[in-house]
Amino acid sequence: MRLWGRATSVNVQKALWALEELGLAYERIDAGGAYGGTDTPEYRSMNPNRLVPTLQDGGLVLWESNAIVRYLADAYGRGRLRPDDPKAAAIADQWMDWQQTTLAGCMNPLFWEMVRKPPSQRSPERGKELLEQCCKQLGVLDALLADREWIAGDAFSMGDIPAGSMLWRWYTMDIERPDLPHLARWYARLSARPAYKAAVMTSYEALRGKD
């Protein structure tokens, strides 16, 4: 199996985390950001969006990080990453879509505002506005986690991967975080997983904007 994408990308990290959880053998090829390589005819023929990640498994070429996580769960992680119970799998799926459509909508711009932009280009007002949006959305997740250990219930699943991938940035960015106790406990559980440590809890200093 081959995965294209720089290890600092949160979307690449989702795929890496799933591969690590499942103990699968894979080769990661640096692409995107400073590595480039996404605008070649060869790469475009695999991923017409010119973005990372892209996964190749035999004859299958797949892009969209959450689709990659779902595929890995389905092909190699039934009863582990993909819950056997269709209802639990549907809940996992629901929160994966929520991450991509709702949480990423404020978390990615917040990361740009606080980390990726050079300090002289940052806007404290915009940062505050984005932080408020993230607090509101993470409050929704905090409420879910009040009576369960994992997103789909009592077992870790693919549903934890997309939103969980964003938490490392949330808890390490230089921002004022509200007290979200259930979210904090979930983050502590994630942080204890070797696959999360290896794939997600890594430096993003190379992305930091400088004047």
Ligand SMILES: N[C@@H](CCC(=O)N[C@@H](CS)C(=O)NCC(=O)O)C(=O)O
């Ligand atoms: N919806 C896509 C978004 C992919 C995406 O935006 N990837 C970013 C990195 S997180 C990218 O390729 N940026 C350009 C680059 O790194 O060169 C997914 O989830 O895979």
